[in-house]
Amino acid sequence: MSATDPDLLARAQAGDSAAFDALVAPHRRRLHTHCYRMLGSPHDADDALQETLLAAWRALASFEGRSALGTWLYRIGTNVCLRLISQRPRRLVSSEYGPAFEQTAELGAPVPGPVWIEPLPDDDGLADEAVEDPAAALQRRERVALAFVAALQHLPGAQRAVLLMREVLEYTAAETAEALETSTASVNSALQRAQKTVAEKLPAVSQAAELQALGTEGLERLLGAFARAWDARDVPGLVALLTEDARFTMPPLPxxxxxxxxxxxxxxxxxxxxxxxxxxxxxxxQVGYACYLRAAGDDRFRLGGITLLSLRAGRIGGLHSFLDPAVHQRFGLPMEIAAPDR
Structure with a gap:
């Protein structure tokens, strides 16, 4: 049965919650990813998706099918996100919070609250790649990369919405204007301003393009060298894999x-x-690692960070380690593992 089957819609509009769940199921993951791009946090996206579906359930009786159900849901979700953006500070990356540290003895206290850009597991945001052609898969990766999500957070909410609706959801200017209750001229103007800001914030080459340029064998060589050097605690070997301006970040530590x-x-x-x-x-x-550490006196390794690598010209330009346990839980990983036999 199609998710937009008239009978299914009729039953949902009559109050059948199971029919409603079936109706929106094909849209849930993409709606969540859209909210993630808007808000910079999968946890905030959870809240936005829940509010979107609740609003859709309450308003479903008024849905007349003049637009596709997905379009209607995105309209609701975008406006939910715009309201949340107006109530919360934008999410940051470490370099936007404060200057780089010069010493390693004290790393600062964790900064709590909705402060940091957070990662989205590929299972959440890229599940369509298996059925997409390579060009579409590349584009999808570019549009969920940390750098792209971070760049979006520099836009006012309305510009953020316009850019995503026009360039990611591929709505026309007229459709976008209708969804945001504004004019086509305003949409076109907002899009131009948004494109300029995002272009200034993004690296010259996207992470998806960096991965494509490396190729499978090149990536395996780089990651193999990285893992061997890390396992051996070979700092010179690791540093040789880094760009000159490489960064190591670790939110929520400053x-x-x-x-x-x-x-x-x-x-x-x-x-x-x-x-x-x-x-x-x-x-x-992006590629990365779940990082397990063993504290003194402990016989097990415990999950200490989710680290994503930013690549540039065949080297590692950034190690972005997320230390918040709430972020770790998102990945469904074991919280501890036994020490390996040597």
């Missing part, structure tokens, strides 16, 4: 380190004072 020398010092003086085990994962269309 500390971050800028440049190969600073990152090398942090690895030596802090990171490798503790044993680690890495397990590969992907989020935001």
């Amino acid at each position: 500390a971050w380190f800028d440049g190969r020398a600073a990152v090398a010092r942090f690895l030596t003086e802090r990171v490798f004072q503790t044993p680690w085990i890495l397990r590969p994962l992907r989020a935001n269309g």
Whole structure:
């Protein structure tokens, strides 16, 4: 049965909640990803999606089918996000919160609250890749990358919505204007301003394009060298894989380190004072690791961070480690693993 089957819609409009769930099921994941792009946090996107579906349920009797159900849902979801944006500060990356740290002895207290850009597991945002052609898959990765989501947060809510509706959802200017209750001229003007701001914030080459340029074999070589150096606590070997301006960030801690020398010092003086085990994962269309550490006196390794790598010209330009346990839970990973047999 099609999700837009008239009988299914009629039953949902008559109050059948199971029919409503079936009606919106094909749209839930993409709606969530849209809300994530708007808000910069999968947890905020959870709230927005829940509010969107509740509003849709309450208003379903008035849905007359003049537009596609998905279009109607996106309209509701976008306006929910716009309201949330007006009530909350924008999400930040570490370099926007404060200057890089020069010393490693004190990393600062965790900064709580809705402050930081948070990662989205690929299972949430990229599940369509298996059935997409390579060009579409590349575009989808670009539109969920951390850098793109972070750039969006610099836009006023209305510009954010216009850019996503026009360039990601591929609505016409007229459809976007109708959804946002504004004029086509306003939409076109907002799109131009949004495009300019985002272009200024984005790297010259997207992470998706960097991965494509490396290719499968090149990526395997780079990640293999990274994992071997990390396992051996080989700081010179790791530093050799970094760009000169590589960064190491670790929200919700305010500390971050800028440049190969600073990152090398942090690895030596802090990171490798503790044993680690890495397990590969992907989020935001980027490669990364679940990082398990073993504290002194402990016989197990416990999940300490989700680290995503930013790549540039075949090297690693950023290690973005997310230390918040609430972020870790999103990935459905074991919280601890046994020490490997040596």
